[in-house]
Amino acid sequence: MRRLAFILPVVLFLMVAAALGLGLRRDPSILPSMLIDRSIPTFDLPGVVPGDTLGLASSDFTGKPVLLNVFASWCVACVIEHPMLLRLQAQGVTIHGLDWKDEPAAGAEWLAQRGNPYTLIGSDPRGRTGIDFGVTGAPETFVIDGSGRVRYRHVGPITPEVWAETLQPMLARLETET
Protein backbone atom coordinates (compact mmCIF):
# COMPACT_ATOMS: atom_id res chain seq x y z
CA MET A 1 0.00 0.00 0.00
CA ARG A 2 2.83 2.40 0.96
CA ARG A 3 4.78 1.40 -2.10
CA LEU A 4 1.72 1.87 -4.31
CA ALA A 5 1.22 5.38 -2.92
CA PHE A 6 4.76 6.15 -4.06
CA ILE A 7 4.68 4.42 -7.46
CA LEU A 8 1.23 5.57 -8.58
CA PRO A 9 2.04 9.32 -8.83
CA VAL A 10 5.28 8.50 -10.67
CA VAL A 11 3.43 6.31 -13.16
CA LEU A 12 0.74 8.97 -13.60
CA PHE A 13 3.40 11.62 -14.16
CA LEU A 14 5.16 9.50 -16.78
CA MET A 15 1.87 8.87 -18.60
CA VAL A 16 0.97 12.56 -18.69
CA ALA A 17 4.54 13.47 -19.72
CA ALA A 18 4.44 10.91 -22.54
CA ALA A 19 1.06 12.18 -23.79
CA LEU A 20 2.19 15.81 -23.71
CA GLY A 21 5.57 14.90 -25.25
CA LEU A 22 3.83 13.20 -28.18
CA GLY A 23 1.58 16.26 -28.50
CA LEU A 24 4.64 18.47 -28.91
CA ARG A 25 5.72 16.53 -31.98
CA ARG A 26 2.44 17.15 -33.79
CA ASP A 27 2.05 20.22 -35.97
CA PRO A 28 -1.10 21.90 -34.63
CA SER A 29 -1.50 23.99 -37.79
CA ILE A 30 -2.42 20.87 -39.79
CA LEU A 31 -6.11 20.18 -39.41
CA PRO A 32 -7.66 16.84 -40.30
CA SER A 33 -9.55 16.97 -43.60
CA MET A 34 -13.30 16.49 -43.44
CA LEU A 35 -13.31 15.02 -46.95
CA ILE A 36 -11.28 11.86 -46.37
CA ASP A 37 -13.10 8.96 -48.07
CA ARG A 38 -15.84 11.30 -49.22
CA SER A 39 -16.64 12.57 -52.70
CA ILE A 40 -15.04 15.80 -53.81
CA PRO A 41 -17.33 18.85 -53.76
CA THR A 42 -19.10 19.70 -57.00
CA PHE A 43 -17.44 22.47 -58.98
CA ASP A 44 -16.90 23.64 -62.54
CA LEU A 45 -14.14 26.19 -62.92
CA PRO A 46 -12.76 28.01 -65.97
CA GLY A 47 -9.07 27.81 -66.85
CA VAL A 48 -6.45 30.42 -66.04
CA VAL A 49 -6.04 31.63 -69.63
CA PRO A 50 -9.35 32.70 -71.22
CA GLY A 51 -10.31 30.34 -74.03
CA ASP A 52 -7.01 28.49 -73.82
CA THR A 53 -7.24 25.66 -71.31
CA LEU A 54 -10.29 23.61 -70.55
CA GLY A 55 -10.69 24.45 -66.92
CA LEU A 56 -11.39 21.94 -64.20
CA ALA A 57 -14.62 20.37 -63.00
CA SER A 58 -15.46 17.71 -60.45
CA SER A 59 -16.51 15.47 -63.35
CA ASP A 60 -12.86 15.37 -64.50
CA PHE A 61 -11.98 13.15 -61.54
CA THR A 62 -13.06 9.80 -62.93
CA GLY A 63 -11.12 6.82 -64.16
CA LYS A 64 -7.73 6.89 -62.46
CA PRO A 65 -6.29 8.29 -59.25
CA VAL A 66 -4.78 11.76 -59.59
CA LEU A 67 -3.32 14.54 -57.50
CA LEU A 68 -5.07 17.86 -57.05
CA ASN A 69 -2.56 20.56 -56.16
CA VAL A 70 -3.69 23.88 -54.69
CA PHE A 71 -1.37 26.69 -55.78
CA ALA A 72 -1.34 30.45 -56.29
CA SER A 73 1.00 33.06 -57.73
CA TRP A 74 1.18 34.76 -54.30
CA CYS A 75 2.21 31.52 -52.61
CA VAL A 76 5.87 31.48 -51.59
CA ALA A 77 6.10 27.79 -50.69
CA CYS A 78 4.61 26.90 -54.10
CA VAL A 79 7.80 28.21 -55.73
CA ILE A 80 9.77 25.71 -53.63
CA GLU A 81 7.38 22.90 -54.49
CA HIS A 82 7.18 23.65 -58.21
CA PRO A 83 10.32 21.79 -59.47
CA MET A 84 9.07 18.68 -57.67
CA LEU A 85 5.72 18.91 -59.49
CA LEU A 86 7.52 19.25 -62.84
CA ARG A 87 9.58 16.11 -62.03
CA LEU A 88 6.42 14.20 -61.14
CA GLN A 89 4.79 15.28 -64.40
CA ALA A 90 7.86 14.01 -66.28
CA GLN A 91 7.41 10.66 -64.50
CA GLY A 92 3.86 10.50 -65.85
CA VAL A 93 1.91 11.48 -62.74
CA THR A 94 -1.34 13.28 -63.50
CA ILE A 95 -1.61 16.47 -61.45
CA HIS A 96 -4.53 18.85 -61.71
CA GLY A 97 -4.10 22.38 -60.41
CA LEU A 98 -6.40 24.68 -58.46
CA ASP A 99 -5.28 28.31 -58.76
CA TRP A 100 -6.69 29.41 -55.41
CA LYS A 101 -7.61 32.98 -54.48
CA ASP A 102 -5.59 34.25 -57.39
CA GLU A 103 -6.24 36.34 -60.48
CA PRO A 104 -6.28 33.90 -63.44
CA ALA A 105 -3.89 36.15 -65.38
CA ALA A 106 -1.43 36.14 -62.47
CA GLY A 107 -1.65 32.36 -62.24
CA ALA A 108 -1.11 31.98 -66.00
CA GLU A 109 1.90 34.31 -65.87
CA TRP A 110 3.37 32.38 -62.92
CA LEU A 111 3.04 29.09 -64.85
CA ALA A 112 4.42 30.62 -68.05
CA GLN A 113 7.58 31.61 -66.17
CA ARG A 114 8.11 28.36 -64.32
CA GLY A 115 6.54 25.70 -66.52
CA ASN A 116 3.17 24.00 -66.23
CA PRO A 117 3.08 20.68 -64.36
CA TYR A 118 -0.72 20.45 -64.53
CA THR A 119 -2.92 18.47 -66.87
CA LEU A 120 -6.00 20.58 -66.11
CA ILE A 121 -6.18 23.85 -64.21
CA GLY A 122 -9.16 25.43 -62.50
CA SER A 123 -9.15 29.11 -61.66
CA ASP A 124 -10.75 29.90 -58.29
CA PRO A 125 -10.24 33.65 -57.79
CA ARG A 126 -12.85 33.92 -55.00
CA GLY A 127 -11.54 30.84 -53.26
CA ARG A 128 -14.92 29.16 -52.88
CA THR A 129 -13.94 25.81 -54.37
CA GLY A 130 -10.87 25.78 -52.13
CA ILE A 131 -13.07 26.46 -49.12
CA ASP A 132 -15.38 23.62 -50.19
CA PHE A 133 -12.28 21.42 -50.10
CA GLY A 134 -11.40 22.72 -46.61
CA VAL A 135 -8.19 24.32 -47.89
CA THR A 136 -6.42 26.35 -45.20
CA GLY A 137 -3.50 27.56 -47.31
CA ALA A 138 -1.36 26.87 -50.33
CA PRO A 139 0.25 24.58 -51.28
CA GLU A 140 -2.00 21.68 -50.42
CA THR A 141 -2.34 18.44 -52.29
CA PHE A 142 -5.25 16.01 -52.37
CA VAL A 143 -5.03 12.41 -53.50
CA ILE A 144 -8.28 11.67 -55.34
CA ASP A 145 -9.15 8.13 -56.39
CA GLY A 146 -10.71 6.94 -59.64
CA SER A 147 -14.25 7.29 -58.31
CA GLY A 148 -13.76 10.92 -57.30
CA ARG A 149 -13.24 10.43 -53.57
CA VAL A 150 -10.62 12.25 -51.54
CA ARG A 151 -8.25 9.69 -50.00
CA TYR A 152 -5.51 11.86 -48.54
CA ARG A 153 -4.63 15.48 -47.97
CA HIS A 154 -1.10 16.80 -47.69
CA VAL A 155 -0.57 20.28 -46.25
CA GLY A 156 2.55 22.13 -47.42
CA PRO A 157 4.99 21.50 -50.27
CA ILE A 158 5.47 17.98 -51.64
CA THR A 159 9.04 17.09 -50.73
CA PRO A 160 10.88 14.06 -52.20
CA GLU A 161 10.30 12.32 -48.82
CA VAL A 162 6.55 12.99 -48.81
CA TRP A 163 6.35 11.70 -52.38
CA ALA A 164 8.40 8.56 -51.78
CA GLU A 165 6.97 7.65 -48.38
CA THR A 166 3.32 8.67 -48.67
CA LEU A 167 1.96 9.83 -52.00
CA GLN A 168 3.64 7.38 -54.37
CA PRO A 169 2.70 4.22 -52.40
CA MET A 170 -0.83 5.55 -52.03
CA LEU A 171 -1.25 6.25 -55.76
CA ALA A 172 0.21 2.84 -56.58
CA ARG A 173 -2.29 1.16 -54.25
CA LEU A 174 -5.20 3.12 -55.70
CA GLU A 175 -4.13 2.18 -59.23
CA THR A 176 -4.64 -1.49 -58.39
CA GLU A 177 -7.94 -0.71 -56.67
CA THR A 178 -9.61 0.63 -59.80
Add this chain to the structure above:
Amino acid sequence: MRRFVLGLFCALLIAGPAAAVLPEEQLTDPVLEARAREISRELRCVVCQNQSIDDSDAPLAADLRTIVRERLSAGDTNEEVMAYIVARYGSFVLLKPPLDMQTILLWCAPLLVLIPGGLVVALYLRRRGQVAAAESIPLSDEERRTLAAILKTGDAP
Protein backbone atom coordinates in the same frame (compact mmCIF):
# COMPACT_ATOMS: atom_id res chain seq x y z
CA MET B 1 -5.27 71.24 -23.29
CA ARG B 2 -6.99 69.78 -20.25
CA ARG B 3 -10.20 69.61 -22.19
CA PHE B 4 -8.40 67.74 -24.98
CA VAL B 5 -6.89 65.19 -22.58
CA LEU B 6 -10.27 64.74 -20.92
CA GLY B 7 -11.87 64.25 -24.33
CA LEU B 8 -9.24 61.69 -25.28
CA PHE B 9 -9.83 59.85 -22.00
CA CYS B 10 -13.59 59.75 -22.60
CA ALA B 11 -12.97 58.46 -26.13
CA LEU B 12 -10.87 55.63 -24.67
CA LEU B 13 -13.68 54.75 -22.26
CA ILE B 14 -16.22 54.25 -25.04
CA ALA B 15 -13.80 52.40 -27.36
CA GLY B 16 -14.84 48.77 -27.87
CA PRO B 17 -12.55 45.92 -28.92
CA ALA B 18 -11.52 46.31 -32.54
CA ALA B 19 -12.91 43.71 -34.96
CA ALA B 20 -11.54 42.88 -38.37
CA VAL B 21 -14.91 43.19 -40.10
CA LEU B 22 -14.64 45.65 -42.96
CA PRO B 23 -17.49 48.05 -43.75
CA GLU B 24 -18.03 46.56 -47.22
CA GLU B 25 -18.47 43.10 -45.72
CA GLN B 26 -21.32 44.18 -43.49
CA LEU B 27 -24.95 43.51 -44.23
CA THR B 28 -27.39 46.40 -44.43
CA ASP B 29 -29.92 44.56 -42.25
CA PRO B 30 -28.80 45.28 -38.66
CA VAL B 31 -30.49 42.14 -37.27
CA LEU B 32 -28.75 39.83 -39.76
CA GLU B 33 -25.46 41.69 -39.27
CA ALA B 34 -25.72 41.21 -35.48
CA ARG B 35 -26.31 37.48 -36.02
CA ALA B 36 -23.36 37.36 -38.42
CA ARG B 37 -21.13 38.97 -35.77
CA GLU B 38 -22.40 36.53 -33.15
CA ILE B 39 -21.61 33.53 -35.39
CA SER B 40 -18.24 34.97 -36.44
CA ARG B 41 -17.15 35.26 -32.83
CA GLU B 42 -17.80 31.53 -32.35
CA LEU B 43 -15.79 30.39 -35.37
CA ARG B 44 -12.07 29.88 -35.26
CA CYS B 45 -9.86 31.28 -38.00
CA VAL B 46 -8.11 28.26 -39.51
CA VAL B 47 -5.04 30.32 -40.42
CA CYS B 48 -4.32 31.99 -37.07
CA GLN B 49 -6.20 29.39 -34.99
CA ASN B 50 -6.46 31.28 -31.71
CA GLN B 51 -8.48 34.14 -33.14
CA SER B 52 -12.09 34.07 -34.19
CA ILE B 53 -12.86 34.98 -37.78
CA ASP B 54 -14.45 38.12 -36.35
CA ASP B 55 -11.03 39.20 -35.01
CA SER B 56 -8.76 37.89 -37.73
CA ASP B 57 -7.32 39.88 -40.60
CA ALA B 58 -6.39 36.76 -42.57
CA PRO B 59 -7.85 36.75 -46.12
CA LEU B 60 -9.40 33.32 -45.51
CA ALA B 61 -11.17 34.67 -42.40
CA ALA B 62 -12.61 37.49 -44.53
CA ASP B 63 -13.88 34.89 -47.03
CA LEU B 64 -15.51 32.91 -44.24
CA ARG B 65 -17.14 36.07 -42.83
CA THR B 66 -18.54 36.74 -46.29
CA ILE B 67 -19.83 33.16 -46.53
CA VAL B 68 -21.49 33.47 -43.09
CA ARG B 69 -23.30 36.60 -44.31
CA GLU B 70 -24.29 34.97 -47.61
CA ARG B 71 -25.77 31.97 -45.82
CA LEU B 72 -27.68 34.24 -43.41
CA SER B 73 -29.03 36.31 -46.29
CA ALA B 74 -30.13 33.08 -47.97
CA GLY B 75 -32.24 32.35 -44.88
CA ASP B 76 -30.08 29.85 -42.95
CA THR B 77 -30.43 29.60 -39.19
CA ASN B 78 -27.34 30.23 -37.03
CA GLU B 79 -26.97 26.46 -36.58
CA GLU B 80 -27.16 25.82 -40.33
CA VAL B 81 -24.44 28.40 -40.97
CA MET B 82 -22.21 26.80 -38.33
CA ALA B 83 -22.87 23.34 -39.83
CA TYR B 84 -21.91 24.67 -43.28
CA ILE B 85 -18.48 25.75 -42.03
CA VAL B 86 -17.99 22.65 -39.86
CA ALA B 87 -18.73 20.41 -42.89
CA ARG B 88 -15.67 21.96 -44.57
CA TYR B 89 -13.22 22.52 -41.73
CA GLY B 90 -14.33 20.15 -38.95
CA SER B 91 -15.53 20.83 -35.41
CA PHE B 92 -12.07 22.28 -34.68
CA VAL B 93 -13.39 25.60 -36.05
CA LEU B 94 -15.90 25.85 -33.21
CA LEU B 95 -14.31 27.88 -30.42
CA LYS B 96 -16.69 26.13 -27.99
CA PRO B 97 -15.99 22.44 -28.58
CA PRO B 98 -19.13 20.26 -28.83
CA LEU B 99 -19.45 17.18 -26.61
CA ASP B 100 -18.74 14.18 -28.86
CA MET B 101 -16.52 11.10 -28.99
CA GLN B 102 -13.45 13.11 -29.97
CA THR B 103 -13.81 15.69 -27.21
CA ILE B 104 -15.12 13.46 -24.41
CA LEU B 105 -11.66 13.33 -22.77
CA LEU B 106 -11.40 17.12 -22.91
CA TRP B 107 -14.78 17.53 -21.23
CA CYS B 108 -14.08 14.88 -18.59
CA ALA B 109 -10.56 16.11 -17.79
CA PRO B 110 -11.65 18.27 -14.81
CA LEU B 111 -13.51 15.29 -13.29
CA LEU B 112 -10.54 12.99 -13.97
CA VAL B 113 -8.36 15.33 -11.92
CA LEU B 114 -10.94 16.23 -9.29
CA ILE B 115 -12.07 12.70 -8.35
CA PRO B 116 -8.65 11.05 -7.72
CA GLY B 117 -7.40 14.27 -6.12
CA GLY B 118 -10.46 14.40 -3.86
CA LEU B 119 -9.92 10.74 -2.91
CA VAL B 120 -6.30 11.43 -1.94
CA VAL B 121 -7.33 14.42 0.17
CA ALA B 122 -10.17 12.44 1.83
CA LEU B 123 -7.83 9.55 2.69
CA TYR B 124 -5.22 11.93 4.06
CA LEU B 125 -7.73 13.80 6.23
CA ARG B 126 -9.19 10.56 7.55
CA ARG B 127 -5.77 9.21 8.49
CA ARG B 128 -4.85 12.47 10.18
CA GLY B 129 -8.11 12.34 12.14
CA GLN B 130 -7.25 8.82 13.32
CA VAL B 131 -3.75 9.86 14.38
CA ALA B 132 -5.19 12.84 16.25
CA ALA B 133 -7.70 10.57 18.02
CA ALA B 134 -4.90 8.17 19.01
CA GLU B 135 -2.93 11.04 20.48
CA SER B 136 -5.76 12.29 22.65
CA ILE B 137 -5.63 9.33 25.15
CA PRO B 138 -5.45 10.89 28.64
CA LEU B 139 -2.21 10.67 30.63
CA SER B 140 -1.69 7.77 33.00
CA ASP B 141 -1.06 8.44 36.76
CA GLU B 142 2.65 7.72 36.25
CA GLU B 143 2.87 10.26 33.38
CA ARG B 144 0.92 12.83 35.39
CA ARG B 145 3.39 12.58 38.32
CA THR B 146 6.40 12.90 35.96
CA LEU B 147 4.82 15.95 34.33
CA ALA B 148 4.18 17.59 37.71
CA ALA B 149 7.82 16.95 38.71
CA ILE B 150 9.09 18.51 35.48
CA LEU B 151 6.90 21.57 35.88
CA LYS B 152 8.09 21.99 39.49
CA THR B 153 11.86 21.65 39.01
CA GLY B 154 12.04 23.00 35.44
CA ASP B 155 14.03 20.05 34.04
CA ALA B 156 13.60 16.34 33.38
CA PRO B 157 14.16 13.85 36.23
